Amino acid sequence: MLPWVVRRTRLPLLSLRCVDCRSESATAGRGRFRVNANGKLLDVWLLVRCTSCGRTNKLTVHERAPVRSFDPADLHRYRANDPDLVASTLLDPLLARRNRFTLDWEGAWRLDTAPAWADQAGPVQVEVLFEDPVPVRPRRLIARGLGLSRTEILRRTECDIPLHRPTRTGFTFTVSAGN
Template sequence: MDCRSASATAGEGRFRVNANGKLLDVWLLVRCVTCDRTSKLTVHERVPVRSLDPTELHKYHLNDPDLVASKLLDPFFARHRRFSLDWTGAWRLDTPSAQLDQEWPVQVEVVFEDPVPVRPDRLIAQGLGLSRPEVLRRVKCDIPLRRPMSTGFTFTVLAGE
C-alpha cells in the first residue's frame, strides 16, 4: 500500500486493464482503510495478450465481482502483494437463545453466505458467549477449530460441567 501501513484494504470492485502494444497490465484497485487512498495491486504485469484466458480477460474488462472476490480472498495473492483485508463486522453466528436451553448436546450448522475466512473457535465463542478455552473443551467438530475457513461446517456443543 502507498501509506506503508500494512493495514487492511477494502475492495473497490474494479480492475484496471492497460494495453501497451501487445502487452497487458492488469491491476486490482483497492482502498486502504487507514489512509483512504486507492492503490493498485498488480494482477498481471507486461503479459502478452494471447497468454491470458479470453474469458478471464473479458471478466477483467467487466469488473466481474466474483473475480474481484476470488483475487481478494486468495491468500497467495494477498501475501505476495503485502495486503490484508479488514474483516471487522463481516461475520456473526446467529443463535436462538432458546436453542441453548434445550437438552444437550446441541448440534449447530454454520453456513456462510459469502466466503469469509474466520477461525471457527472465534466464531463459536462470540456467537455462543463462551470463552475460547471453553469452546475447545465443549465443542466437537470434524474440522480444525483453530484454522481459518470460509466454507460451512457443523459442530456439536456438549453440556457444561
C-alpha cells in the same frame, strides 16, 4: 444437525503499508481493475485505496501476459469491474503473497446460526460452513454463536478440529446441555 454459516458482509481490509502516510490499512472499495495494453501484452491491476490518505495503489493481477492467453469473457469481466471477480481476486492467496499483503477480516463477516439450539434436549450437533475463507478461531466462533464464555465452550463441547487454531474451512462440533 444444526447448520451455521460464516458469511462475508463486505470485502476485508488489506494490511498493506502506504508509501505516503505509512498507514497499514487499505481497501478495495467498490473494486476496480485497470487493464493496460502494451502491444500484444496486457497488464491487469486491482486498484486499492489507503484508508488514511486516499492514495491509490495497484496490486498486480497479471503482468505482461499475452492477450491470447485470456479468455474473452474473463477479459470483459476485468474491464467491467465485475464485483464477483474483484472478490475472488482479492481473496486469492497467491495474489496476497505476490503483492505482500494480508487480509484484515475484522468486522467483515457475520455468523448465521440456527435458532433455538437450547430448546433441544441432550447433546446437539452443529455443522459450521464457510462461504468465504474467513480465518476464525473455532472457540471464539462457537462462543459467539452460543453466547457462552470460551471457558464454558471448552467444558461443554467436543469438536473434530483443535479449538485454539484459526480455521477457514467447515467443521462440526457437539455441545452438551447445561447443568
